[in-house]
Amino acid sequence: MTNIPKNIEPIIRLNDVSIGYKHDKPLVQIPNLEIFPGEIVAIAGPSGVGKSTLLKTIAGLISPISGSIEVCGKTIPDSPKRGKLGYVPQSLGLVRHASVLHNVMLGANAGHNTPIPFIGVCLPSSFAKKKAIQAINSMGLEDKISEPIRRLSGGQQRRVATARTLAQCPELIMADEFLSELDEKTVGMVLKEVTKYVKSSNSALLVVEHDITRAKMMADRLLVIDDGRANPFITEPTAMEVKL
Ligand SMILES: Nc1ncnc2c1ncn2[C@@H]1O[C@H](COP(=O)(O)OP(=O)(O)OP(=O)(O)O)[C@@H](O)[C@H]1O
Numbered sequence: 001m002t003n004i005p006k007n008i009e010p011i012i013r014l015n016d017v018s019i020g021y022k023h024d025k026p027l028v029q030i031p032n033l034e035i036f037p038g039e040i041v042a043i044a045g046p047s048g049v050g051k052s053t054l055l056k057t058i059a060g061l062i063s064p065i066s067g068s069i070e071v072c073g074k075t076i077p078d079s080p081k082r083g084k085l086g087y088v089p090q091s092l093g094l095v096r097h098a099s100v101l102h103n104v105m106l107g108a109n110a111g112h113n114t115p116i117p118f119i120g121v122c123l124p125s126s127f128a129k130k131k132a133i134q135a136i137n138s139m140g141l142e143d144k145i146s147e148p149i150r151r152l153s154g155g156q157q158r159r160v161a162t163a164r165t166l167a168q169c170p171e172l173i174m175a176d177e178f179l180s181e182l183d184e185k186t187v188g189m190v191l192k193e194v195t196k197y198v199k200s201s202n203s204a205l206l207v208v209e210h211d212i213t214r215a216k217m218m219a220d221r222l223l224v225i226d227d228g229r230a231n232p233f234i235t236e237p238t239a240m241e242v243k244l
């Protein structure tokens with residue numbers, strides 16, 4: 001695990017949380033979880049165990065059955081300021097008839113076209129566009145910038161969703177299986193860019209990754225949800241250092 005100074009506030013804090021869709025039948029119970037700036041945490045576990053549900057709950061899209069969840073200093077159902085939270089859902093949530101640039105601009109605008117605190121003005125939209133183009137290039141999609149999403153492969157669409165979140169410059173990225181459908185070389189490239197962003201901006205990445213080898217390779221900490229246990233949240237203290 002990364003060494004976190006004692007006075008640093010976590011970006012995510014969960015206390016005695018249980019999640020799921022039925023109050024009498026929680027899917028997962030999480031006693032405590034804190035994720036700090038600069039950390040990469042991977043959630044692993046078998047299909048159907050509740051990984052995406054956990055991410056959606058932390059994103060504020062589903063209410064927890066019980067317990068408290070704090071994200072970027074706000075306690076759910078209060079939500080963090082627009083743009084602070086970047087979410088790459090398993091279903092991607094792209095606008096299929098619109099271009100790559102249009103989709104990535106949605107992230108860039110969410111992150112950069114909000115008024116600057118105390119000053120009250122927005123950054124020029126050219127800044128958001130520059131961020132969008134940078135993110136598209138970093139995902140190796142420069143030759144697809146004007147292409148509509150529906151004409152891209154599954155792996156290319158996944159990279160567009162990642163670019164949309166990077167262009168937003170969020171404080172927290174939550175990504176659900178964002179490496180699936182990618183070959184090993186492209187996985188390396190995407191991981192390198194996302195890790196560079198997280199470490200240089202001191203943001204955090206909470207990622208769902210069913211492939212345990214990949215999860216260990218990318219993460220500082222690994223959270224394994226195992227439905228065979230009554231209290232199925234296990235923290236493995238050290239994941240392997242990622243070599244990029
Ligand atoms: N909207 C919903 N309403 C009721 N039950 C749901 C809903 N969404 C998911 N579930 C159920 O909750 C359980 C956990 O689903 P979830 O999508 O979180 O699993 P997962 O661990 O992400 O699986 P996978 O690795 O296949 O993506 C599954 O049994 C699923 O059928």
Ligand SMILES: [Mg+2]
Binds near residue numbers: 090176
């Ligand atoms: Mg899932």
